[in-house]
Amino acid sequence: MLYYLIKTNAGGNTLTHSSAKQKWRSDKLAHLGSSIFAEVAATKAEVRKSGIEVIDLGIGSPDRGPSYKIRAALSEAVLREDSYSYPASKGSAAFRRQAAEWMNWRFAVEVDPEEEMVALMGSQDGLAHLAQAVCNPGDLAIVPDPGYPIYSGALALAGVRAWTLPLLEENAFRPDLEQIPEEVWREAVFILLSFPGNPISVTADLPYMTRLIELARKWDVLVVHDLAYSELGFDGYRPISILEVPGALDTAVEFHSFSKSFNMAGCRIGFMTGNRTAVGALRELKSNVDYGVFGPVQEAAVVALEQAMASAPDEGVSKMYEQRRNVFVEALAREGWTVRLPEATMFIWAKLPEAYGVNVEAGRSRRFAHELLLATGVAVIPGDAFGQQGEGYVRIALVEEEERLLEAARRMGIFLRRNGC
Missing domain, CATH: 3.40.640.10 (Type I PLP-dependent aspartate aminotransferase-like (Major domain))
Structure with missing residues (x-):
């Protein structure tokens, strides 16, 4: 049996639902900035279904365990x-x-x-x-x-x-x-x-x-x-x-x-x-x-x-990430994409090649990350996920072994050449 509950206030008047009640979703959630990570995750699942092997350089999650x-x-x-x-x-x-x-x-x-x-x-x-x-x-x-x-x-x-x-x-x-x-x-x-x-x-x-x-x-x-x-x-x-x-x-x-x-x-x-x-x-x-x-x-x-x-x-994790940085940045340079050499962390903040998306006034970073993932299986995070000043950049996480990073650079090079970069 289906019951319908009508709420009333002390005066007997029917109470109306607030917009938040109708949506069951706080407006604050729109300001949390996590939507891009969900979008990338959904695209990764789509790419895997197509049979392309994903190299995930998006989320900064270490690929090794503790000692x-x-x-x-x-x-x-x-x-x-x-x-x-x-x-x-x-x-x-x-x-x-x-x-x-x-x-x-x-x-x-x-x-x-x-x-x-x-x-x-x-x-x-x-x-x-x-x-x-x-x-x-x-x-x-x-x-x-x-x-x-x-x-x-x-x-x-x-x-x-x-x-x-x-x-x-x-x-x-x-x-x-x-x-x-x-x-x-x-x-x-x-x-x-x-x-x-x-x-x-x-x-x-x-x-x-x-x-x-x-x-x-x-x-x-x-x-x-x-x-x-x-x-x-x-x-x-x-x-x-x-x-x-x-x-x-x-x-x-x-x-x-x-x-x-x-x-x-x-x-x-x-x-x-x-x-x-x-x-x-x-x-x-x-x-x-x-x-x-x-x-x-x-x-x-x-x-x-x-x-x-x-x-x-020098016995911690820094030497490993430093070596990965060197290998990957050098490989990208050989593919024609020169990026800034980071002094620390596990991330590369890479400026998009000037030739990519020259006719796109906004959203270059998201377009680049999306098209790169669909075409090559390499996942990166568009820079505007981190703020307006991030437009025109992508963040690349060094969370794969060197062999996989070299393969990612090779695929990126193919993608860039196909896009006239």
Whole structure:
């Protein structure tokens, strides 16, 4: 039997559905920037059905797993019966202590694991929630363009306005702090930057970081530094921490991730450290929305940090990605496509060949990525998925072995020649 329910208010009048009720979909979802990844995934499925082998250089998911020692620690902890109680949302004391020790070993930075550290379900967890923890709806935050999609997506979820700081090729893609208007500094609650960044592996030195902290302290703005790629520097470059700047703890926090540094992407663990007020705010928010990272994952992360501290600087993942970068960029050059050599991360930010889509006024990046995938099976992400300034570029992830990267470059070369490039 079919029943129809009519809702009424206290006065007996029939209540009308809101537009959100009718759609069962929040308008905020339109601002999250994840639609392009779903589009690429759907096209990959279509290409596979056609019989073309896909080489996926789109999503930045490591193609290798963590070390045996890390996996063994995780396995042993999972088998213990006492591992299945609720973990603390702020992270175990052992994890926070080890993360603080690693910060001191890696960057000569001292942080208090009790008040200046919070564990995260991957750095994206913290990036997604921070604006809700430190801002009110209607506040203003400064974010880069292009930038990792959750930067602006988190603001949409929190009802926070975004002032986008363009990353321009003429500035070597480094954000020009002096171009931020005083009225923006005066109104902003925080500024979010990433060195080295995603999608562009732009880097910053200590003088730049020092100037950033000076401006933040002058205008009472929180600096949020995403350092997810701290262990993926090339050619002798080692990324630095914003907390290395004297006095940075007064006005800065920093995100760290185990996903890329230790090939633990699926484990979902990271941490935020720095200013205790901001850390405390995120802790308080997270204590109301989750119960923390699974205990065995935290134990495995402790082993990862211990292993890193006992190893030589060149024994991590950076050498592998540096070699892949060299092989792939050289192969692309032989195919006639010269791209910028990244100084860090697992990504190449590639400017489209001038000859491609010359009659297309907008949407060149999406058209290129879509046609490349359909024709060759090589998946990349169009640059405009990361912001308006990304138009004319694509992001390529070095997440395949060298042999596969060489094959991807060969297919790209065929595609470019067919398109008159």
